[in-house]
Amino acid sequence: MATGTDTPVEAAAGRPEDAHQLSAKLRAAAVEALPPDRLMPDRQPAYVASWIYVFGVITLSSLSIVIGTGCVLAIFGPTWWHVSTVGLFVNSLHLWSVEIFFFAMVVHLWGKFFMAAWRGRRRATWITGVVSFVISVGAAFTGYLSQQNFDSQWISTQAKDGINSTGAGAIFNVTNFGQMLMWHIVLLPLCVVLLVGVHVLLVRRRGVVPPFADPRSGETPGGGEPLAASEQTVTAEDAS
Numbered sequence: 001m002a003t004g005t006d007t008p009v010e011a012a013a014g015r016p017e018d019a020h021q022l023s024a025k026l027r028a029a030a031v032e033a034l035p036p037d038r039l040m041p042d043r044q045p046a047y048v049a050s051w052i053y054v055f056g057v058i059t060l061s062s063l064s065i066v067i068g069t070g071c072v073l074a075i076f077g078p079t080w081w082h083v084s085t086v087g088l089f090v091n092s093l094h095l096w097s098v099e100i101f102f103f104a105m106v107v108h109l110w111g112k113f114f115m116a117a118w119r120g121r122r123r124a125t126w127i128t129g130v131v132s133f134v135i136s137v138g139a140a141f142t143g144y145l146s147q148q149n150f151d152s153q154w155i156s157t158q159a160k161d162g163i164n165s166t167g168a169g170a171i172f173n174v175t176n177f178g179q180m181l182m183w184h185i186v187l188l189p190l191c192v193v194l195l196v197g198v199h200v201l202l203v204r205r206r207g208v209v210p211p212f213a214d215p216r217s218g219e220t221p222g223g224g225e226p227l228a229a230s231e232q233t234v235t236a237e238d239a240s
Helices: 008-013 022-033 051-078 078-083 085-114 123-144 150-167 178-208
Strands: 043-045 232-234
Touching: 051 085, 051 178, 051 232, 078 085, 085 123, 123 150, 123 178
Parallel strands: none
Antiparallel strands: 043 232
């Protein structure tokens, strides 16, 4: 029986006689990889109160709007978003949220690049962020091809020859509306959401990268684990 003095991993393990069970092993491994105090922290280091992280939050917020409006557009189809007034508005909202998503994501990406965000065993965090951006470009491209208007026809015919010259046209036919629509609403969004989810979990796991130390102070440049709770911190409300 778990007690108040047990560690999160010990508490997650449950009864000792059940420790050999697969569910107990998976639960303990999950808690060890993502302790609750890191998954949902009450405080963050003081350097988190920075605009560069606001753009990361804007990226996540706009992505949620993109997914939500995209689901509505997928339900009602091209005729609705071209003819209905509400459909035109939802289609425009989808486009605007995509533009905000890319703007905020690029600012966040370049900001973290100049901060060398891969320091302190955070390479996987950086890689998932970059790959998410690359796949998002493909998702946006297939979105333009799925508009079912003259713009999408022009884009597809202009891109066809270039893609065919690489040999990818055999499996990625940009003039095939059905294929591009499935790439846009199923395959690529799943990849983006999965990678973004892993990215956020890795940020929670490894913490936010600290700023570079002042070379005049003789300190080792930041890059280790997150600051201890006893060090200078800000609450979630202060960081926002």
